[in-house]
Amino acid sequence: MINITLPDNSVKQFEEGVSGLEIAKSISEGLARNVLSVKVNGEVWDATRPIRKDADIKLLTWDDKEGKETMWHSSAHLMAEAVEKLYPGVKFGIGPSIDQGFYYDIDLGDRMISENDFPKIEKKMQELAREKQTFDRKEVSKKEALDYFDKKDDEYKLELISELEDGQITLYKTGDFIDLCRGPHLPNTGFVKAVKIMSVAGAYWRGDEKRKQLTRLYGITFPKQKMLTEYLQMIEEAKKRDHRKLGKELELFTFSQNVGQGLPLWLPKGAMLRERLEQFLKKVQKDAGYVPVICPHIGKVDLYKKSGHYAKYGEDSFRPIQTPEEGEEYFLKPMNCPHHCEIYKSKPHSYKDLPIRLAEFGTVYRYEQSGELHGLTRVRGFTQDDAHIFCTPDQLKDEFNGVIDIVMHIFKALDFHDWTAQVSLRDKNDKGKYIGSDENWDKSEKAILEVAEERGLKFKVELGEAAFYGPKMDFMVKDALGREWQLGTIQVDYNLPERFDMEYTGSDNLPHRPVMIHRAPFGSMERFVAVLIEHCEGKFPLWLTPEQAIILPISEKYQKYAEKVLTLLENYDIRALIDDRSEKTGKKIRDAELRKIPYMLIVGEKEEESNSISVRKQGEGDLGTFGVEEFADMINKEVEKQTAP
RNA sequence: GCCUAUGUAGCUCAGUUGGCCAGAGCAGCUGAUUUGUAAUCAGCCGGUCGGCGGUUCGAAUCCGUCCAUAGGCUCCA
Structure with missing residues (x-):
């Protein structure tokens, strides 16, 4: 006889060679019909495989992973x-x-x-x-x-x-x-x-x-x-959240074969949304001590040879642009860092200047393989909410933490809960893939792991996923169909400071090498907006949405009053518009619901007389009658709450 | 880039043994209607059937090729 311990810690005796299935049968026939496999001392076995020694077991059914x-x-x-x-x-x-x-x-x-x-x-x-x-x-x-x-x-x-x-x-x-x-x-x-x-x-x-x-x-x-x-119904539901479908329906962005594959065109509503996101981050960054810089979209090929990117990606990039005279070649910039390095180098630095945080919404161009392009999540021209932090090795950890603060702030404002952090380290067996000294790699990998642990982040480690110049921490979020995308990224880089021979003068009056952090909390505006659309099914938070309210006059008779309401709302910085078509109210409501405009303000005889509006909330229905100022206050309070740090 | 599909009006989609001037709904325009919480009615406009080439008396329909899109693989500074 052997002793079998069940998950509730009860111990039962069975003949040696008993199977999980037989144990299940001894408990109940119903259970036996549902047992798919059995976990024996932590190892998953066939339910029919004989168990020959004492063991802890768990019978596994469809409800278990x-x-x-x-x-x-x-x-x-x-x-x-x-x-x-x-x-x-x-x-x-x-x-x-x-x-x-x-x-x-x-x-x-x-x-x-x-x-x-x-x-x-x-x-x-x-x-x-x-x-x-x-x-x-x-x-x-x-x-x-x-x-x-x-x-x-x-x-x-x-x-x-x-x-x-x-x-x-x-x-x-x-x-x-x-x-x-x-x-x-x-x-x-x-x-x-x-x-x-x-x-x-x-x-x-x-x-x-x-x-x-x-x-x-x-x-x-x-x-x-x-x-x-x-399951099949669930997939159909998920497809309704697809950003490519919603982006078209809500007139946020489009693509044109004449412009080219993977080159998104932001429509007015999409552009307004994106600008609002950018303004939001700019304010956060200003408070966090970032300073803005602006760089051109092209740079000499030699710049990328110096940075090391040419050797790695030169052949897989858009072909260089040439000047009319011979000899000079320029690349469409595939990243902003080399430019920012040159800005750092434009004057000498003291340790007292550091950290220096250079921020730019920089548009970059990468030749992605045609089979890889995907809506707004994988494109050939996109804008990074990029910044490069130049600091002393001692400041690295604080700076890294500061960036995580920004990422967390953004996730909170947008109500993102389902993210995971991924720490990407090098594969020590594949040395040819990376540049930089082992010593520096070890230092930076250690720093990232320490930060992740100290903050108690939910993270996983991926070996061999590091960038060729350094380890990184990425923030991953799933799209409607469960595919995982990288949004925010923070990358430590000892390599570019070396290659660009960057220095600062220390308190010892000697030259020292700064450490560089690449970071983009959104990642790219394109991908972030794509995931955001799927996340909220096109129903953007009030502070972001291009159109916050639509005024629906019952008939043309109330057009004047509708305009008066609009002017009042505009004075309160509320983004509103009037549906002045000669349609029935039911139709106007239906259309506004489909456009996912958060508030519908119905105005007719009743409202004009009492100087009020009837408020209907998208997806919820009638909220009752409000004074215009009362409504405006409500909206602005909601917006304030959403963007509070 | 590779594999497998798909491509008809601004959008969603009919249209297969190859055969008259290619259809519908929505959107748009014009008119009527003056409307109370998810679709008022009528008329009109709108298509190189993704591009090019071929087979055929005849091609949206068959074949080739290119482009784009979708799902995956590889890649992702």
Whole structure:
């Protein structure tokens, strides 16, 4: 007999070799029907795998993250089995579970799969699921594994096996399909009740663009049909928040094929919104001791050779511009830092001057690959809310903290809660990717980690994600469809001060090297506005929205009164307009609701007589009658509250 | 850049065995209506069917190519 400890710390005795599934059955049949896998001493196992020693266990169901992973990973096998039956002779790469579902990378040879083929794959998967095939685990030697996949001529599995250690290789067999796999898996395929192939895409083998491109099939499965329906509905809802759709509908920005790919055109309403964001940050920065600078959009190629950017990105940039005379080449600036370095160098500095914080909303141009462009989140011309802080090594930590303060202030004013900080460090095994001394890297990486920990930030560390010149902390936020984007960024740089030979005179009267911090709390105005649109579904906070109120006269008779109200509101700095069309009030309300204007002010006979307005709030309905000044005060108080530090 | 799709009026979308002057709703314009909390009525205007080339007696429809867009891969100073 062995002792099994359940999550509630109760201990039960079972025969040696009992499985998670059998333990579940001993508790209740209902539970047994829902157990997908089992966590044994912290490791997720097949629910059918025998447990031979005392153990802490947790039975995993759909409600557990690991339960979902088991379901989806097994579904990847199920899909592979279906594909192998429908397309005999195909070879398989990897097939993991992901955040929402799973995928499998497949080498189809000369054949191809398109969306039209999804239904028959889904049908086959459902057929196989109904057979309740078991996932049979088998521990094999490396040689056995290699022999099997060699016979199958599957070079991808062979490559994976060759990197594994002998003695820890397992195969899983489902129906006729045998796969190299660590597991765990479902008790049987019957747990999969709803199946949907989501999309097909090309994916390079092992993420290397120099290697073969395989066909990646994305899918998702559920233990209930209803869950699939709900999931698909949720995606449809999320699409309504897509900034590309709302940007068009709300007339914020557009693109023109004649201007070029990835070059956004800000329409008046979008521009007003963006300007307000910029003014907001400018004020915050002024209070935090930043000073403005302005630089041109081009700079000599030599400037970027000096900074090191040319060697790294020169070939992948827009081609240089040439002067009419021979010999001089200029780049469209892909970043502002080299210019700001030259500003620092325009005069000698004392340690008493530092820190110096140079800020600029600088528009930059980068040649992004065409397949990467995406609405306003990934573009070829964009404006960074950039600043460079030049400080002494001793000041680095305080300055870093000061920048985080600004980022937090912005997130609060815009009601962003769902962000994570990502600390990107270098990959010490990939030295060629980075420039600068190990000593400086170590120093700056340590500083960032200390700050993150001291502030108690929710952060994760990513090795190998650092910029080529230094480590960084990025603030990540998800878009409507769950894709993560980098917004704010703070980057430490010991490299440019070196390359530009920047100095300050210390109290010891000797020259010293300053440290540089690149930082952009919004990141880029384009991307930030995109994420903001999705975040608030186009219903911007009152302080930001281009149109705060719309006056709706009941009929032309009240046009004069509407104009009077407008003038009053304008005196209170409220952004309002009048809908003077010859339409019924219901129509005007409907249109204003769709334009997501926060307040609708209805004026007719009643209001004119009592010198008032009827206020309707977008999305909420009638708020009752207000005096105009009373309403204006209410609006201005709300705005003040939203932007308070 | 690569894989797979898509591209018809300002917007959303009909239009497939290739066949008369390519349709609808919304938006816009004109007129009527003078309107009370999510769509008043009528008329009108508006399209090189993404561009170019080809097959065909005939192409929005079939083929090629380029451009743009979407989902992914790679990349992201």
